[in-house]
Amino acid sequence: MSRHPYDPPVPSALVLTMGLLLAVFHPLATAQDLEDADLTLPEWDASEWRQQAIEAAPPLAGGLLPSLGEAAAAPATVNDELQLRFQDAPPQFDIEALSAQLSDGRAIPWFAAVDDAPAAASATQSEPALAIELRDLTPEAVETILQWPKNDPLVDPTAELSEMEADELRRFLGYHATQARLPLRAIVTGKNHQLKDPAALTAITSAETNQLGGKPAALLIYPMGEPWRARLFLPPTALHAVSQPFLREAVEDCVAAARRTTRVESQLHDYLVQLSVRLFWIEKHLPPVVQSASPEPIEIAPPLAEVGSGDERPATVTFVPWNFLVTQWRTALAWVIGLLAAAGILMWAISVRRRSRARHLRTHVWMLPEVDSTPRLGGAFSGGAGFQTSW
Amino acid sequence: MKCPHCQSLLAANTARCPGCGFCEQALSSYLGDQWVRLERLTDRAHALPMADSQRLLHQMDAFERQFPQVFLAIYIGSLPPLLNPVELGMWLLNHGAFSTHQFAKRNEYGMVCTLDPAAQRFGFAVGYALEKVLPEPTLERISLEMKEHLAQGHLAAALEGLLARLERIYRRHGQPQSAQLEEAILPGRAGNPRDFGLTPLRQGHQSKAPTETSSPHHS
Numbered sequence: 001m002s003r004h005p006y007d008p009p010v011p012s013a014l015v016l017t018m019g020l021l022l023a024v025f026h027p028l029a030t031a032q033d034l035e036d037a038d039l040t041l042p043e044w045d046a047s048e049w050r051q052q053a054i055e056a057a058p059p060l061a062g063g064l065l066p067s068l069g070e071a072a073a074a075p076a077t078v079n080d081e082l083q084l085r086f087q088d089a090p091p092q093f094d095i096e097a098l099s100a101q102l103s104d105g106r107a108i109p110w111f112a113a114v115d116d117a118p119a120a121a122s123a124t125q126s127e128p129a130l131a132i133e134l135r136d137l138t139p140e141a142v143e144t145i146l147q148w149p150k151n152d153p154l155v156d157p158t159a160e161l162s163e164m165e166a167d168e169l170r171r172f173l174g175y176h177a178t179q180a181r182l183p184l185r186a187i188v189t190g191k192n193h194q195l196k197d198p199a200a201l202t203a204i205t206s207a208e209t210n211q212l213g214g215k216p217a218a219l220l221i222y223p224m225g226e227p228w229r230a231r232l233f234l235p236p237t238a239l240h241a242v243s244q245p246f247l248r249e250a251v252e253d254c255v256a257a258a259r260r261t262t263r264v265e266s267q268l269h270d271y272l273v274q275l276s277v278r279l280f281w282i283e284k285h286l287p288p289v290v291q292s293a294s295p296e297p298i299e300i301a302p303p304l305a306e307v308g309s310g311d312e313r314p315a316t317v318t319f320v321p322w323n324f325l326v327t328q329w330r331t332a333l334a335w336v337i338g339l340l341a342a343a344g345i346l347m348w349a350i351s352v353r354r355r356s357r358a359r360h361l362r363t364h365v366w367m368l369p370e371v372d373s374t375p376r377l378g379g380a381f382s383g384g385a386g387f388q389t390s391w
Numbered sequence: 392m393k394c395p396h397c398q399s400l401l402a403a404n405t406a407r408c409p410g411c412g413f414c415e416q417a418l419s420s421y422l423g424d425q426w427v428r429l430e431r432l433t434d435r436a437h438a439l440p441m442a443d444s445q446r447l448l449h450q451m452d453a454f455e456r457q458f459p460q461v462f463l464a465i466y467i468g469s470l471p472p473l474l475n476p477v478e479l480g481m482w483l484l485n486h487g488a489f490s491t492h493q494f495a496k497r498n499e500y501g502m503v504c505t506l507d508p509a510a511q512r513f514g515f516a517v518g519y520a521l522e523k524v525l526p527e528p529t530l531e532r533i534s535l536e537m538k539e540h541l542a543q544g545h546l547a548a549a550l551e552g553l554l555a556r557l558e559r560i561y562r563r564h565g566q567p568q569s570a571q572l573e574e575a576i577l578p579g580r581a582g583n584p585r586d587f588g589l590t591p592l593r594q595g596h597q598s599k600a601p602t603e604t605s606s607p608h609h610s
Binding site: 361362363365366367370371374375376377378379382383384385386387388389390391 | 392394511
């Protein structure tokens with residue numbers, strides 16, 4: 001190949017190098033371009049984005065307030081969430097108005113923290129504890145419960161909850177205590193813990209132990225991850241204010257609310273939220289408060305609605321008609337005696353009335369009024385008034 | 392008020408039905424104007440068994456004790472062809488001397504129930520004093536109750552039901568008063584020996600009470 005004399009000189013080594021670079025990198029660059037063209041934009045589903053947002057965002061107010069991801073995933077308003085979760089809640093329960101009464105003016109995010117998506121770092125629901133795995137609370141734990149501060153609505157003797165979760169629940173239970181006539185005190189135990197010692201149970205459920213703000217409180221003994229074994233204790237006034245089916249349904253709903261999620265912490269949270277709502281319902285049946293100069297000591301009633309009593313499987317409540325007669329034979333006997341007594345009184349009253357009526361008929365005569373009549377059709381005593389028919 | 396013969400509406404003091412000319416004199420010309428004696432229960436058709444008759448008479452006794460003013464007379468028999476039950480009842484009330492416990496009872500407080508089993512018809516005639524207590528709608532309701540029993544052949548039950556219904560009506564319209572002491576002491580007293588088939592002796596056959604002169608022990 002001939003070169004023009006006015007052409008600038010081209011170093012052969014540079015040309016060679018350029019050609020070599022083109023020969024080496026051109027196929028690679030073409031493959032990268034093809035690869036870039038084939039790759040799509042990063043895609044995340046809502047839960048992944050939400051989880052990343054939660055993890056990335058700094059906790060607000062120590063984690064008590066909804067973070068960015070939770071706020072984005074949470075319903076628009078509090079009532080929307082309540083309407084979704086508690087469609088049977090009383091309409092007059094205005095949680096926004098109640099939340100607005102908080103001292104810091106910020107809504108409690110307990111409803112927003114309810115998350116069905118399992119968190120990687122938290123424990124998830126496992127199989128129900130077997131009966132042989134259950135063990136009683138140690139005397140030290142019982143003593144810790146008894147020595148726990150009286151004004152603390154959340155008792156965690158075995159440190160089952162993290163500090164943040166415990167604070168959040170305390171805030172919620174404290175808020176419930178300020179708004180409700182029936183405060184709630186919760187004792188959180190381990191998954192395999194149970195409380196069967198009658199002496200310990202009596203001491204824990206005593207009236208002196210379970211008072212919040214001077215009001216008798218409901219007591220919940222909740223084993224983590226085992227909502228069906230939770231035990232609820234109510235003051236006698238609340239116990240007698242509502243029916244047994246109502247209480248059974250309330251506890252069943254609490255268990256059902258807890259079982260909608262797999263995080264054990266969320267289970268406890270949901271259980272307490274549902275129980276709080278139900279306590280508000282029970283409160284509507286309580287007699288009006290009577291101010292007295294010397295308040296009488298209030299005793300805690302025996303276990304009211306015990307969803308599980310050490311069973312290794314979730315309790316299922318089934319209604320058997322004759323079961324009432326077997327389990328509540330005293331009540332059934334009282335009913336039978338009452339009905340017999342009522343029937344006897346009724347028969348006696350009927351007998352007395354019949355005798356009185358017979359005596360009245362014997363000792364009295366009835367006189368019809370005198371009537372001045374004008375004779376008709378020439379009849380002296382009758383003018384043909386009457387009625388005739390055939391059969 | 393209606394004419395018992397043609398059911399025309401009558402004024403209060405009408406002497407003769409303007410529609411058909413019916414009046415008491417017309418009845419008297421047919422049945423006579425003499426007074427007749429009649430038992431409270433006259434069963435010319437022999438439709439009531441003896442036991443039913445006795446039970447019914449006992450009920451009528453109790454009925455008359457509770458209501459001293461009023462009486463009920465029952466006539467069971469075939470009616471003359473030209474008479475209906477109300478016409479015969481009207482004539483009986485105007486010409487009948489009913490054998491009641493107290494003859495002082497006035498016929499205007501009487502009620503005559505006339506039944507004709509052969510013709511399967513019956514009717515009521517009431518005196519003037521009972522016209523407001525037993526108006527026609529009330530008598531119609533009573534007749535409806537009786538028809539249910541009569542249709543089944545239960546004549547005694549129909550008459551007992553009539554008595555029970557009349558008791559309730561009279562008790563509702565009447566004023567209760569305390570009865571005499573002897574009536575309260577003897578509630579089961581039938582009152583008249585004739586009810587048991589006993590005829591009182593004439594005055595001359597009665598044993599005279601011992602006098603002071605005839606008494607042998609009189610000193």
